[in-house]
Amino acid sequence: MDTVISILNSTLRLTTPIAYVTLGAVVLEKSGLNALSMEGVMLSGAFGAVLGSWATGSAWFGVLAAMGCAILVSLLRSYLAIAHQANQTVSGVGLNILAGGATAMLVKVIWGMDGRSDQVVALGDWTIPYVADIPVVGKLLGQQNPLVYLLVPIALWMILLLNKTAFGLRVAAAGEHPEVLSSLGLRVSRYRYLSTILSGALSGLGGAYLSIGQLSFFNQDMTSGRGFMALAACVFGGWRVGGALAGSLLFGFANALQLRLQTTVRYTQFVQMIPYVVTLVVLSGFIKRANAAPAAGGKPYQEQE
């Protein structure tokens, strides 16, 4: 029983960062920009969180800084893709490389160490008064990082935003039929930029959870493929919020299982492969079914005048 609880517990903890970035990926992809840059955006978020927390001494300022950093970085790529018709795949990959190099370099400049920052103030866990006393549920939900709890309202808000509001429908239109949006007199680029900002903020939260939620320092390339897993989760969920969250839960579970098995298995390398193999299987198994991909995704759009 304890094993099960601890696996579930770490599933919850490991799902959270991927889930935030998955939400970001869904918004971005829905608006017609591809989400190959999530890895770099998430990494900048993780870095911004540590930087903010280190500079101000407050972890919550760190979270704000993470969102700010991630928004700036993702705007850079969207600007190139929207205003300059940059190839989205190449610019996404370029952004990931830039983020990896720049963060590692800044770590050396700021903290004088190769690849790892100083310890900073981390986000403390929240304890929910009565829930914590319930036997099994209490162990799972009674005491967690605030960002774990925040995920629930944010996810619900995202579902409403994308499905029930004019904004959400316009974002979807920007990704499916940008001409339609244009013909209504709305600017496609505006909705793509807004989605970029929203997606950057969400990925920033995911990155912040990684660096000052789970740990209290920044490590170079600490996202280790989670940004791509988020993209895979988005595909898994057929570009819908609920499905995508289920996908990130799957990756969270794969990660938890991997961590758990590492302590018991001799050849840990094979265990460490689990999340990546799951990504491969998920992508190759589900993509045909999910022809829900935004029709104009990845294509530049020339604003009609």
Place this chain on the structure above:
Amino acid sequence: MPETKGPRQTEGRPGAHEAPSMGSQAHGQPGSPCMQPGAHETPPMGGFPHAGDLLPSGGRPKARDLLKARDLLKARALLSKGWLTTMLSLAIALLMGAVFILFGGNNPIEIYGKLFSGALGSRTGIMQTLLQATPLLFCGLAVSVSMKAGLLNLGVEGQLYMGALAAALVGIYVKGLPAFLHIPLCMLFAMAGGAAWAFLPVWLKIKRGTHEVVTALMMNYIAILFVDYMTNYPLRTKNATVAQSDVLQATAMLPKLVARSQVTPAIIVGMVLAVVLWFMLRSTTLGYQITLVGSNRSASAATGVPVSRIMVITMLISGVCAGLAGGMEVMGTHGRLIQGFSPGYGFDGIAVAVLGASPLSVIVSALLFGALRAGGMALSYGTNMSVKFINALQGVIILLIAAPMLSYRILTAFDRPLRRMSRKNSEGV
């Protein structure tokens, strides 16, 4: 409100009615989801606005305007050559790098000087440059070839490791062969290892429509972990503090090209490979089909090109290059398989390939990035910069070249004031 669009509207719109020879129409949109061969070889989307646009509408053009228009035309003709955009991107990247350096509290001139002298200022530096350029050349070719067919092979890092593993296995366990057989055998296995690892991403893309970038990246992690396992357990040499294999048989080791250095003939093999690939892409049916698939997949399918087969073949060629990169490292530089021996050569290969559009120019850009990497290593001493600076620089270069319109607009930033001036002139008449 569609009418409220600002000054951008006045800019030269994609000149569909003019300058068809600029070729951008034929090549589709620079930002289309599938990469096209050498996106930056062709002028940015929409061709260049005709110089006539700049002249005042109505009224006789003044001699002064004509002169300016001619200068502009000249500048554009220059820019339409791919290398100028490339050079411009490089220059902008170095400038942005200087800002990075300033931000870190260093003097850009001093750092760039250090970078330069570290790479080319001494014999050791030059050897280090060549040593670093070797895997970059193979990886750059791998990415470059894949891009010609509109694929982006991001699995080069993993294919490099698998090639290295295959070469190491043959190099360690096959005994009694003469060197002139053993070395080619190792190379053959390195190629096969890389190609095998490149197959799944493209197969999944064809069969299931999976984006090859993501699958290839996942394959990277798996390959690196697998080599970790191999160097830690089955192949691990005795009494070593780091996870590495035994030394290869002497017959499998590449000879040294230059005495007192680690530089091997591998770099020459790489250059020959570049020439072969260049010839293949330029003058053979296969090369033609690859470029065709890269520029327009559905159109080439309609003309009877076996698109899937071409995509698989291209990816396998790409994997062969990547596998050779790893094999050459094992047979030359290290002489053994070491855990995590590649500091991301496969990813550097993207920048190398994006900067050098054709296999021949990949040689130049591999040398350039080799020099940057060698110089970057020198940065670790005495400054608070790290070799990661080079990665950041690479990222900027890739971003800039991915958006040729940006460099173009920066270069033609003086258009608008000029146009305004000429309009004023005409009003004055």
